[in-house]
Amino acid sequence: MNILSRISRRTTPQSRPADTRQVANNAGGYVFEITPQARIRRFLTLGTESGTFYVNAKTLTADTADFLLDYAAEHTAELVREIVEISTSGRAPRANPALFALAAAASLGDVEGRRAALAALPSVARTGTHLFLFAGYVEQFRGWGRGLRRAVANWYLDKPVDALAFQAVKYRQREGWSHRDLLRLSHPAATEDERRRLFDWICGRAPDLDGLALLDGFGRAQSAPVAQVAELVREYRLSWEMLPGAALNDAGVWEALLDNGIPPTALLRQLPRLTRLGLLDPLGPRTAAICARLADPARLRKARVHPVAVLIAARTYASGRSARGTGTWTPSAPVVDALDAAFYAAFESVPTTGLRHLLALDVSGSMDARIGGLPISAREASAALALVTARTEPRHEIVGFTSGGPGWQGARTLSRLPISARQRLDDAVRAVSGLPFGGTDCSLPILHALEQRIEVDVFTIYTDNETWAGSVHPHQALARYRREVNPRAKLVVVGMTATNFTIADPDDAGMLDVAGFDAAVPSLLADFATAA
Numbered sequence: 001m002n003i004l005s006r007i008s009r010r011t012t013p014q015s016r017p018a019d020t021r022q023v024a025n026n027a028g029g030y031v032f033e034i035t036p037q038a039r040i041r042r043f044l045t046l047g048t049e050s051g052t053f054y055v056n057a058k059t060l061t062a063d064t065a066d067f068l069l070d071y072a073a074e075h076t077a078e079l080v081r082e083i084v085e086i087s088t089s090g091r092a093p094r095a096n097p098a099l100f101a102l103a104a105a106a107s108l109g110d111v112e113g114r115r116a117a118l119a120a121l122p123s124v125a126r127t128g129t130h131l132f133l134f135a136g137y138v139e140q141f142r143g144w145g146r147g148l149r150r151a152v153a154n155w156y157l158d159k160p161v162d163a164l165a166f167q168a169v170k171y172r173q174r175e176g177w178s179h180r181d182l183l184r185l186s187h188p189a190a191t192e193d194e195r196r197r198l199f200d201w202i203c204g205r206a207p208d209l210d211g212l213a214l215l216d217g218f219g220r221a222q223s224a225p226v227a228q229v230a231e232l233v234r235e236y237r238l239s240w241e242m243l244p245g246a247a248l249n250d251a252g253v254w255e256a257l258l259d260n261g262i263p264p265t266a267l268l269r270q271l272p273r274l275t276r277l278g279l280l281d282p283l284g285p286r287t288a289a290i291c292a293r294l295a296d297p298a299r300l301r302k303a304r305v306h307p308v309a310v311l312i313a314a315r316t317y318a319s320g321r322s323a324r325g326t327g328t329w330t331p332s333a334p335v336v337d338a339l340d341a342a343f344y345a346a347f348e349s350v351p352t353t354g355l356r357h358l359l360a361l362d363v364s365g366s367m368d369a370r371i372g373g374l375p376i377s378a379r380e381a382s383a384a385l386a387l388v389t390a391r392t393e394p395r396h397e398i399v400g401f402t403s404g405g406p407g408w409q410g411a412r413t414l415s416r417l418p419i420s421a422r423q424r425l426d427d428a429v430r431a432v433s434g435l436p437f438g439g440t441d442c443s444l445p446i447l448h449a450l451e452q453r454i455e456v457d458v459f460t461i462y463t464d465n466e467t468w469a470g471s472v473h474p475h476q477a478l479a480r481y482r483r484e485v486n487p488r489a490k491l492v493v494v495g496m497t498a499t500n501f502t503i504a505d506p507d508d509a510g511m512l513d514v515a516g517f518d519a520a521v522p523s524l525l526a527d528f529a530t531a532a
Contacts, residue, residue: 010480014441014470023501026054027366027440029468031501032475036071038513039500040082043068044101045092045515046498049373053366054466055499064498072104076113079105080120087124090304091519093372098124099133106148107141118151122158128171128179131155135182136175144185153188161194165214168202170241180204218242230256240266251277258286264303267293268313271339272322272329280332291338297345307346307519311384311425312376314339318426323375340425343384350392350522353529355457357396359386360445361417362463362496363435364402369464371497372517378496381516382462383419383432385494388522389460390421397454401445402438403469414444441470442503446477446491453485458529460492462516465501474503475511492525 012018014029022030034042048064051057072079079101085091087098102124106117125131131152138148156164156179168179179202190196197207201215209216217236221229221243229247232238233256240248240257247253254270254277262270267290274280280287293299300310318336321328361367367379390396401414419428442463449456459478467474478491493504496516504511512528514521 010476011472012476014443014468014473018473018476019505021507025466025468025501026052026499027466027468029440029466030473031465031467031503032506033500034495034502034513035506036067036075037078037082038502038515039064039067039498040071040079040101041086041518042495042498042515044083044086044097045518046496047094047097047372048498049096051369052371052464052466052497052499053369060498067500068101069104069108072101073108076105076109077116079109080113080116084120084123086518089520090301090306093306093308093374093517095124095130096133096373099130100137103134103137104141106138106151114147118147121151122155125155128167129174131182132171132173132175132177135177135185149186152182152186156183156186156188156199157190157195161192161198161212162214164195165198165212166239168198169214169218170239214238221247226250226253229253233257234259240270248273249277251279254279255286258290264293264299264305265309268305268309268339271313271317271335272327275317275329275332275335276327280335282332282334287332287334291334294335294338295341295345300342300346301348305342305346306517307343307384307388308372308374308376308381308517310339310343310346311381311429312374314343314426315376315380315429336426337424343425344388344391347388347519347522350388350526352392352394353458353526355393355395355529356455357389357393357458357460357529358445358449358454358456359389359396359398360459360461361386361398361400361432362402362440362442362461363400363432364438364440364466366440366464366466367496369497377433378464378516379432379435380429382494382496383417383429384425385516385521386460386462387419387421387423387425387428389525392522392526396421399445399448400432400435401441401448403441403444413438413441414448439469440464440467442467443470443472443474443477446474446481447472450477450481450485455486456481456489457486458490458492458525460494460525461503462494462496463503464497465493465495465499465503467503475505475508478511490529492528494521 017030023033025031043064048061051060083098083101102117106114125134194211200207217232217238221232226247230252237260316323318331320331361382363379368377371378398417399414400417403413419431482489491511493502493513494516502513504513514524
């Protein structure tokens, strides 16, 4: 036997390193580490609240936090720029990671970096809830020095009085904080009479409400009979958070709220309630207008509605059952269709590249873990993201891969998925959710194209990067594919968890690693695919 024939630098089992730069992932395979900048983006968009299949949330959060805090201390200005870009463009589904990172930057960086972080506070903490989250996070790192007091005070002083009053009434207390707490800590010195009276009201004093109509309307709504609340909603433009609980079960009140215009995010959350109250019947007088609002791209983008928020709303609404609690409803077909359209509308318009795309979904067992602290699994989110590209790119194929397991017909470990760009979103996600599990081998999509001599310009692999089961590393398989089929083939890795691993070689200009929940992913893929 020629034992030396087993030694190769072109074909290495994933259980062994193929390159000195590789590190062991949580599954025991060897992969590359992402750059610090990419890890920051993964944290800001994916968070760590759900952990992963292999690492619980506490451990993943501790490991990521250690990295983030070091980065905040050493690269404060760069971190703040990334936070502001991702937050203000609505690229992340949740604000918590950005607010935590901003609190770290405002506490651990150099003098200029801390100033930049505090100056960015109004851009990142846009609502009262955001400000309360930031206040809680920042106290984990520092006390209330002059710079922090001034930044929070300016949050209250720089907003127009009407806008501040809206925040004060809508978000009265969250996360163990209230506006009264923050005013007492920051000591803002109001120079306008109306603002001083608003501060008095927040702090529990009884000021003259002349000129502060919203506060007057809020007070009246708390004691008014339910039959009169709808009139107060219209007169004072109250939001649903400003109303007593009894009023929220009245259809007339919600008709008034709809007439005022419910913001897109709130509308998504209230669809089950509106359905139970009979306001979204398929032939109802309001249904068509509400569906048009749901799928309006301009409204969605102006409100920074993240596509994943729409995806979760669509899945929950179509199920007819509350993810938390016991609420049920009969879904209205026009609303289900509108939510499907809204998911795609929430992304920026992406041009067609005309290239050949193989969209490969990792459907192994580890991809069934929930991600981002949201009620959605990595495999479900990856199917939805793949459909966005599929709708844009007519020359595509969607496959699912795993290293084998029950239901995968013996050794057959890669299959064309029964989903298409013409399917409704919830049907496609449901089809992927029902697939059997197996191990992870991220080389399979490339080997499939190699063996079948399929011409592919861009491989896009949606995975948690916990690959371990293959006889060849994905980057080695791509090198062979380039030698034998298409020398210009590219690889995009869409990381679906906030680990520091990737199958993409960071030194290969033809490979790209992106964060899965980033709303800019479709645009990033198109730009990378067409780059020279």
